[in-house]
Amino acid sequence: MARSADVPLSVLDVVPVFEEGSATGALRDTVALAPRIEELGYLRYWVAEHHNIPSLATSAPAILVGRLAAATTTLRVGSGGVLLPNHPPLVVSEQFGTLEALYSGRIDLGLGRASGTDPITARALRRVPEGTDDDFPSRIRELSGYFAPGTPTTGITAVPAEDGRPDLWVLGSSPSSAELAGALGLPYAFAHQINPHATATALDHYRMAFRPSAQLDRPRNLIAVLTTVADTDEAAWRVASPYLLGKLRMQTVQRFDAFPSEGTSAAHTYSSTERTFLQDLAEPQLIGGPRTVRDKLTALLQHTGADEVMALTIVPDQEDRLRSFALLAEAAAGVRPVSAEGASARL
Known part of the structure; x- marks a missing residue:
């Protein structure tokens, strides 16, 4: 199914774990x-990275990317x-250089500056003293230097990274990360699902x-949007x-083992404060018929002048999830990004 004339659609997957389910x-x-x-x-199709969060089964993105590439063709x-900050750049370049060698022209390497976890787990991942500052730029x-043929970084050759480079992206949720991506001449992915009012x-x-x-x-960008x-x-909000x-629970507890089921959420009585929080978060997202x-x-x-939309769809039922993606594709048919000239005119 060709969608080249329409706004490009993509998927962000955090591999959510729901009640009565498992990470496996x-x-x-x-x-x-x-x-x-x-x-x-x-x-x-992108997968996130999180650690020590039982409700999100995305602790090893490089492994999962390889499995997804093997399960698809285009x-x-x-x-x-x-x-x-959780990984030596050399290791990342070797991992994604290998993926690019195996699945040439199909691998993206999005890079974030957060730890994706709590401070104790971050220290266990990095094996560095608390307070050590990671210089993201x-x-x-x-990392980029390891993918440059003939110019090994500090005399080190990352095999097989020099043979082929995946597309590098900078991820972020603030103007500072956007400026970094621009200064480096890299595509930028903005987390609209986290900070919609700054997109x-x-x-x-x-x-x-x-x-x-x-x-x-x-410039090339995409925005990740919570989508159902x-x-x-009515059905979309229920799902x-x-x-x-x-998300409400995340505001009051640091950790929970699984997202609630549809039955649990239906039985919850929302306070006015909770409803205000959810409306502020969800209203700017793509939820509805x-x-x-x-x-x-x-x-x-x-x-926003976004070039591409990446849908983050977190629902308990796999068929509801697939149907949401199918309906999004239908709803987006004929919807096109703002032209480069139109985006420039907004500046």
């Missing part, structure tokens, strides 16, 4: 979902993202800071409610 089952669901996403004409697969430059500003900063590089001659599409608005209740989502998507593209 969630991982198997992800592997089963990727070929179906490919059939729907989506462009790319879909771009990658990390959304590898959290670079220099680590990106070091347009961050993308403006990215375009203004952009300098051409060996990878990219003009069902036959009606999305377990994740939204989970096909017509509502089409209108929201069109307005979002016009407001």
